[in-house]
Structure formats: C-alpha cells, structure tokens
Amino acid sequence: MRTYALYLVRRFAQFILVVFIGINIAYLITHLTPVDPVEQAISSVTMFGQSSPEMVEVMRKTLRELYGLEGSAWEQYVSFWRRMATGDFGPSLSAFPTPVSTLIWQALPWTLGLLVSSTLIAWIVGNFLGGLAGYYRKNSLLKALGILAMSLQPIPYYIVAFILLVVFGFLWPVLPISGGAEMNIDRQGFAFAASIVKHSILPALSLVLVGLGAWFIGMRSLVSNIVTEDYVTYAELGGVDRRRILFSYVMRNALSPQLTGLALSLGAIFNGAIITEFVFGYPGMGTLLVRAVNAGDYSLVLGITSVSIIAVASAILVIDIIYPLLDPRVARS
Amino acid sequence: MNARPRANGAADVMLDVKNLRAYYVMQYFGTQREVRAVDDISLQVGRNEIYGLAGESSSGKTTFIKTIAAAIRPPLTVIGGSIRYSFLDRDIYKLDRVALSAIRWRYLSYIPQGSMNVLNPVRRVRESFIDFALPHMGLPKQQFFAAIIAHLERLQLTPGVLDAYPHELSGGMRQRIAIALATVCRPDFIIADEPTTALDVVVQKSVLELIREAQREIGSSMIFVTHDMAVHANISDRLGIMYAGRLVEEAPTAEIFRSPKHPYTQHLIASLPRIGDLSAKRALTGAPPSLAEPPSGCRFHPRCPLAMDICRETHPELVSIDPRHRVACHAVSPAVGPDRVFAAAAKQRTGLVQ
Structure with missing residues (x-):
C-alpha cells in the first residue's frame, strides 16, 4: 500500500507540472498572435465614421487598461497567473465584459454531456464487440461487424456527420439537426431532458460510429494476440469455464492498453468536438472556440485551452490512478 | 462424462495411442501443404508409470502431447489413429467440448513449461486455483481451501502464495504452483511438457523430486517430455526417443542408457x-x-x-x-x-x- 501512496504522490506532481507547462505554452502562443484585439475593437467602432486621432488614442488606452494589457510582458504574465490561481480568466474580449469563465461554464456542460457519453458508448460497445470478434474468430455475424467497422473507421467523423445530416435531416427528417435543445420550452423537467437527448442523437451518432470502429479493430487484434498467450492455452487445457476465460483471462488482459486509449481520447474531446459541434450548431466549447478564434478573443481562447489542458491531464491522471487496480504489475514498476 | 473405473483393453494400460498421425495442414493459394509433425506413433503408458519422451527441438514432441491432450487447434489436424485413455470409454476426440472440459484436471491434467506466462498476470494465485480446481473438486469453498493449503504445504509452498500475483513470485515458485495446480485434483494422468526446462539446475532438481513425489503419492501415470537426457535419467521409468515426427526407439530408461540400439x-x-x-x-x-x-x-x-x-x-x-x-x-x-x-x-x- 505504501508503494501505491508513493505512486499517487509522484503521479500528482507530474500532473501539476504538465498543466503548468501546457498553460504556459498556450499563453505564449495566444500572446504571440498577430491579431490585436484592441485594434480589432477600434476598427469595428471606426468602421462607420471618422473619429479624431486623439479620440482613437484615448479609446485605445482605455481598452488596453480594461483588457489588462498595460505593463511589461512580465507584469502581464505574473498577473495572469495570479488571476488563474483564483480560477479567473479575465473578461472576454469579444463579449466584453462577460467573464471568460461564465462563457465556459455555459458551454462546458453541453460538450461534456455529448462527448463523454458518446466516447464511453463507443469505447464500451467497441471493446466488447471487438473482444468477442477476436475470441470467436469463426462467428460470421462478428466477421461482418469487423468488415463494417473497418470500412467506417477511416471515414473522417465530419463526413459521417454530413451524411447523417442529409439522411436524417433531409431524406427522412425525423431528428433535429441543429442546436442543443428546443428554444421555447421550460428549461427544467422531463421534456427538456428528452429534447436534449433528441438533439444529441445525430452528433453523438457521428462520433460513436467512427470511434466504435477504431475500438473494435484495436480490441480485436489485441485479443487475437492474447488468445495465443500461454496462460490462455493453459486455462483452456485446464477446462476453465469458457466465459471465465473470455472475460477474466482474455479481455481483462487486453483492457489495460485500451484504458490508456480511453484516457487519451477523453482528453482529445475538446478538439474532436469542434467540427461536430459546428456542423450541428451545438452550443458547446467547440463552437465557442471557433467564435473566439475568429474574433481574436485571445483571453477566451486561452481560457478554453487551459480548461482543456486541465481536463486532458486529469483524465489521464484518473486512468493512471485506477490502472494499478486493474493491472497489479504497474504499481510496482 | 464417462465412468472412471472402466478399463479398456489390458487392465494396466492407462493410455493407448495407436498409429497416431497429426499434421499441420495449410492451404496456400489453393495448394495444400502438410507438415507431418506426428507420423504414425503408437505407444502405451502403464499405470503408475512415468513415460519419458525425448528428442531434439522440432522432432514433434510438443505436437504429440498437444494431440494426446486434445488441445490442438488448426492448422494442426489429427489425420488418423486413436487415443484411448483407460478412464474414457471412447477415443478422446469423440468427446464433445462439455465432456472434454469435465475430464480435464479431474482425470487428465497438464504441467506446462515453467515460463513467465502460464498464470494469468492479473489474477491472484488463489483465483487461478478457483478457476482450475474448484469446478472439479466439488467441495464447499472452506474445505476446498483447506485442501489446497494442505496440498501446497506438501509441495513446500506457504499458504501466503495464494494471495500473491504471479509476477511477485520466483520462477521456481511459479513452477511449483503449476505442479500444485496440476496435481491438486489427483488426476489419473498427467502430461508434463518440459516442466523444468526454464529452471536452473538447483531448482530443477527440487522440482523433479516434487513431481516424482506427487506422482507417487496420487498414483497417477505421466508422460514427461524434455530434450534433456539427464532429466530423463532421473525421472522416467521408460523412454521413447522421437526423431522427425516418428518414434525411433523405446525401452526402459536404464536399458536405453546401457545399450541404445538406434x-x-x-x-x-x-x-x-x-x-x-x-x-x-x-x-x-x-x-x-x-x-x-x-x-x-x-x-x-x-x-x-x-x-x-x-x-x-x-x-x-x-x-x-x-x-x-x-x-x-x-x-x-x-x-x-x-x-x-x-x-x-x-x-x-x-x-x-x-
């Protein structure tokens, strides 16, 4: 147990370091952007008429102050971390003065709900079917599934998304194709929840179909390697119950690498969602990020990036923490 | 399942293999190729006997014992011959899967090579015993574990190994656990596939003694495969020499060593x-x-x-x-x-x- 505690401490320190470095890189990149939000705002004001240069200069100074851009680069950097420590990302520049954190908090539940559920569904179903297909190599239904998975897997998810849009939005219009929920209903209760689920079916399906193929193929090849391992042959020779062999011997041993993959794809949720959310007009982080980039709103970009860095790192941390419980060999090394 | 005391043919023959042929049959672009790994082998193993099988690598030893253990999968195919155990009323390949897994461990068990990978790396040794032995012993759990612990102690293992994972044990301990697993149900027939090959000579000696003791104590018959003639000299009662898929000579061990003919x-x-x-x-x-x-x-x-x-x-x-x-x-x-x-x-x- 002591080794495990030590492992936890070490792993947590690693987590802090990764988050720190990641946010620093994001900070650097967003502040090196040639798009100046102050000039962006001034040009949108001056677009409709002449202003005197003195007025523009006053406006520029006021905006720099409001956006927190005065002082040397070092002072800006220090004040950024001071604010970060309290969870404050500053005001959004494009939706001034709404705080970045408010915008993120509004978008985050949508993205998390859509992506966590579709990633988990794809992972569970894909691995289960892939495991069966690797173990029962001769089953023709599972063989057909393998061919289907293999043909779906290389298709980019946004192509699948467009096909789904055409099929279920145009040819057979049964599902809503845009938005997170109906606008004109009470934002509470069963009807609202049902509306959310209904709106999420198409975007989720586009992600699940593609993700499932990848998990299926990965698990199938892992399992077909593991069935030739000595301990599986030995268990078969020992007349161990076939279902026990499939789950406790074959799938359990194939699970460890797949869990790492799950952590990584949970982490990749934020960029994976961007196009899907955009295609389906889903009110999540992806749509928010695209808007922020277009507006040169780098405090919002930095806020979203920081949240996703923390999310990726925590997902991997959580997986690493439960890994030793699944594979006792990890905690030792 | 088939009744145990039914003897078949001579009362003291536990295993009777007749004209066994097992080939690896492969199809490449429509042409069929065969690898004749076991070609026309006949032998008998008596009650309480340790029959040693020797021969160099790729002489078909492992294919032969896989075949008599009914543990083959394609491309390995039985082409002809019969395999009769005294505890079965028919050829082992005439059993369906359920009947086959019912005789495993209870009547026919297997000691694998002492490698890293014989025990499931993510299961405690206790769970392996439950998986392999519990369904065949038909005891309530408490008595079952009492029996397991008594058996482990006979094989010089402490009960503590039950709560260990395989990677926490040494090679010699793992091999002793494999022997304990194979003998705990007191099977009539044990197939040992190079059980000491991966061990150093000191551990090898104690493991050989354990196998011999366990075999004497439960009175089972055994086929013992290794390429190591020194091991055969220590453990086998009778020796069969294989060369290129065929049995070329067979005699009591002492006689093979004294006056080999082939x-x-x-x-x-x-x-x-x-x-x-x-x-x-x-x-x-x-x-x-x-x-x-x-x-x-x-x-x-x-x-x-x-x-x-x-x-x-x-x-x-x-x-x-x-x-x-x-x-x-x-x-x-x-x-x-x-x-x-x-x-x-x-x-x-x-x-x-x-």
Whole structure:
C-alpha cells in the first residue's frame, strides 16, 4: 500500500507540472498572435465614421487598461497567473465584459454531456464487440461487424456527420439537426431532458460510429494476440469455464492498453468536438472556440485551452490512478 | 462424462495411442501443404508409470502431447489413429467440448513449461486455483481451501502464495504452483511438457523430486517430455526417443542408457558428459529434416553413419527386439540382421558406437 501512496504522490506532481507547462505554452502562443484585439475593437467602432486621432488614442488606452494589457510582458504574465490561481480568466474580449469563465461554464456542460457519453458508448460497445470478434474468430455475424467497422473507421467523423445530416435531416427528417435543445420550452423537467437527448442523437451518432470502429479493430487484434498467450492455452487445457476465460483471462488482459486509449481520447474531446459541434450548431466549447478564434478573443481562447489542458491531464491522471487496480504489475514498476 | 473405473483393453494400460498421425495442414493459394509433425506413433503408458519422451527441438514432441491432450487447434489436424485413455470409454476426440472440459484436471491434467506466462498476470494465485480446481473438486469453498493449503504445504509452498500475483513470485515458485495446480485434483494422468526446462539446475532438481513425489503419492501415470537426457535419467521409468515426427526407439530408461540400439539414440547417449570421460564430444552433422518434405525411407538416413540403400527406400517399422525394447532401424531389425550390417558399416564407424 505504501508503494501505491508513493505512486499517487509522484503521479500528482507530474500532473501539476504538465498543466503548468501546457498553460504556459498556450499563453505564449495566444500572446504571440498577430491579431490585436484592441485594434480589432477600434476598427469595428471606426468602421462607420471618422473619429479624431486623439479620440482613437484615448479609446485605445482605455481598452488596453480594461483588457489588462498595460505593463511589461512580465507584469502581464505574473498577473495572469495570479488571476488563474483564483480560477479567473479575465473578461472576454469579444463579449466584453462577460467573464471568460461564465462563457465556459455555459458551454462546458453541453460538450461534456455529448462527448463523454458518446466516447464511453463507443469505447464500451467497441471493446466488447471487438473482444468477442477476436475470441470467436469463426462467428460470421462478428466477421461482418469487423468488415463494417473497418470500412467506417477511416471515414473522417465530419463526413459521417454530413451524411447523417442529409439522411436524417433531409431524406427522412425525423431528428433535429441543429442546436442543443428546443428554444421555447421550460428549461427544467422531463421534456427538456428528452429534447436534449433528441438533439444529441445525430452528433453523438457521428462520433460513436467512427470511434466504435477504431475500438473494435484495436480490441480485436489485441485479443487475437492474447488468445495465443500461454496462460490462455493453459486455462483452456485446464477446462476453465469458457466465459471465465473470455472475460477474466482474455479481455481483462487486453483492457489495460485500451484504458490508456480511453484516457487519451477523453482528453482529445475538446478538439474532436469542434467540427461536430459546428456542423450541428451545438452550443458547446467547440463552437465557442471557433467564435473566439475568429474574433481574436485571445483571453477566451486561452481560457478554453487551459480548461482543456486541465481536463486532458486529469483524465489521464484518473486512468493512471485506477490502472494499478486493474493491472497489479504497474504499481510496482 | 464417462465412468472412471472402466478399463479398456489390458487392465494396466492407462493410455493407448495407436498409429497416431497429426499434421499441420495449410492451404496456400489453393495448394495444400502438410507438415507431418506426428507420423504414425503408437505407444502405451502403464499405470503408475512415468513415460519419458525425448528428442531434439522440432522432432514433434510438443505436437504429440498437444494431440494426446486434445488441445490442438488448426492448422494442426489429427489425420488418423486413436487415443484411448483407460478412464474414457471412447477415443478422446469423440468427446464433445462439455465432456472434454469435465475430464480435464479431474482425470487428465497438464504441467506446462515453467515460463513467465502460464498464470494469468492479473489474477491472484488463489483465483487461478478457483478457476482450475474448484469446478472439479466439488467441495464447499472452506474445505476446498483447506485442501489446497494442505496440498501446497506438501509441495513446500506457504499458504501466503495464494494471495500473491504471479509476477511477485520466483520462477521456481511459479513452477511449483503449476505442479500444485496440476496435481491438486489427483488426476489419473498427467502430461508434463518440459516442466523444468526454464529452471536452473538447483531448482530443477527440487522440482523433479516434487513431481516424482506427487506422482507417487496420487498414483497417477505421466508422460514427461524434455530434450534433456539427464532429466530423463532421473525421472522416467521408460523412454521413447522421437526423431522427425516418428518414434525411433523405446525401452526402459536404464536399458536405453546401457545399450541404445538406434544410431540416433546412440549418438544422443554418447553426447552426454560422463565423470572421468575427457574425450571430445562429437556433434551430429546436418540438421533435423524439414517435416514438410521429410526424407524418403528412414528419416534419419541423411545423417546416419550406418545408412544403407534400403534406408533410402523403405522406412523401418518399429519392431520389438525384446519384450520391452522397440527400435525402428533397418540396421538392427531382424529382417536384415544386425550383425551383418554392423560388420559392413564398421569401416565407416566414427567412434559413435561404443
């Protein structure tokens, strides 16, 4: 147990370091952007008429102050971390003065709900079917599934998304194709929840179909390697119950690498969602990020990036923490 | 499942293999290729007997025991012959899967090579015992574990190993656990596939003693496979020598070591180091033949110092030269007459035959 505690401490320190470095890189990149939000705002004001240069200069100074851009680069950097420590990302520049954190908090539940559920569904179903297909190599239904998975897997998810849009939005219009929920209903209760689920079916399906193929193929090849391992042959020779062999011997041993993959794809949720959310007009982080980039709103970009860095790192941390419980060999090394 | 006491044929024969042929059959672009890993092997194993099977790598030893354990999967296929155990009323390949897993461990168990990978790395040893032995023992859990612990103690293992994962144990301990697993249900027949090959000689000795003791105590029969003749000298009652998928000689162990008849066996014995013998050991020239295209006639003839014309044409049958000794060699079979052949071959002798 002591080794495990030590492992936890070490792993947590690693987590802090990764988050720190990641946010620093994001900070650097967003502040090196040639798009100046102050000039962006001034040009949108001056677009409709002449202003005197003195007025523009006053406006520029006021905006720099409001956006927190005065002082040397070092002072800006220090004040950024001071604010970060309290969870404050500053005001959004494009939706001034709404705080970045408010915008993120509004978008985050949508993205998390859509992506966590579709990633988990794809992972569970894909691995289960892939495991069966690797173990029962001769089953023709599972063989057909393998061919289907293999043909779906290389298709980019946004192509699948467009096909789904055409099929279920145009040819057979049964599902809503845009938005997170109906606008004109009470934002509470069963009807609202049902509306959310209904709106999420198409975007989720586009992600699940593609993700499932990848998990299926990965698990199938892992399992077909593991069935030739000595301990599986030995268990078969020992007349161990076939279902026990499939789950406790074959799938359990194939699970460890797949869990790492799950952590990584949970982490990749934020960029994976961007196009899907955009295609389906889903009110999540992806749509928010695209808007922020277009507006040169780098405090919002930095806020979203920081949240996703923390999310990726925590997902991997959580997986690493439960890994030793699944594979006792990890905690030792 | 089939009743245990039913004997089949002679009362003391536990395993009767007749003309067993098992080939790896593969299809490449429509043409069929066969690798004849087990070709026409007949042997019997008696009650309480340890039958040793020796031969170099790729001589078909492992294929043979996989086949008699009914543990084959394609491309390995049984082409012909029969495998009868005394505890079964029919050929083992006539059983369906349920009946087969019911006899495993209770009647027929298996000691694998002492490698890292025999025990499931993510399951505690206790769970392996539950998986393998509990369904066959039919005891309530508490009594079951009492029996397991008593058995482990007989094999010089502490009950603590039950709560360990395989990677926390040494190679010798893992091998002893594999032996404990294979013997805990007191099976009638045990198949041991190179159980000591991966161990160093010190551990090897204690493991061999354990196997011998466990076998005596539960009174089971055993087929013991290893290429190591020194191990055979220690454990086997009777020895069968395999070469290129065929059994070439079979006799009680002492007799094989004292007077080997087949030239291949003679070479095998002559290559063993002996105390006080300082002469250089000669290596047999050539390599074991490809089992996909075995040589015509006797499969040993390309490497045999005594090879004659007949050896290239017809393959020698395994014949009894006395009641307990069978050899497959034209040079010693009575049809040709051993004396004449040995005299003729004496000129080419290479110091192989002592």
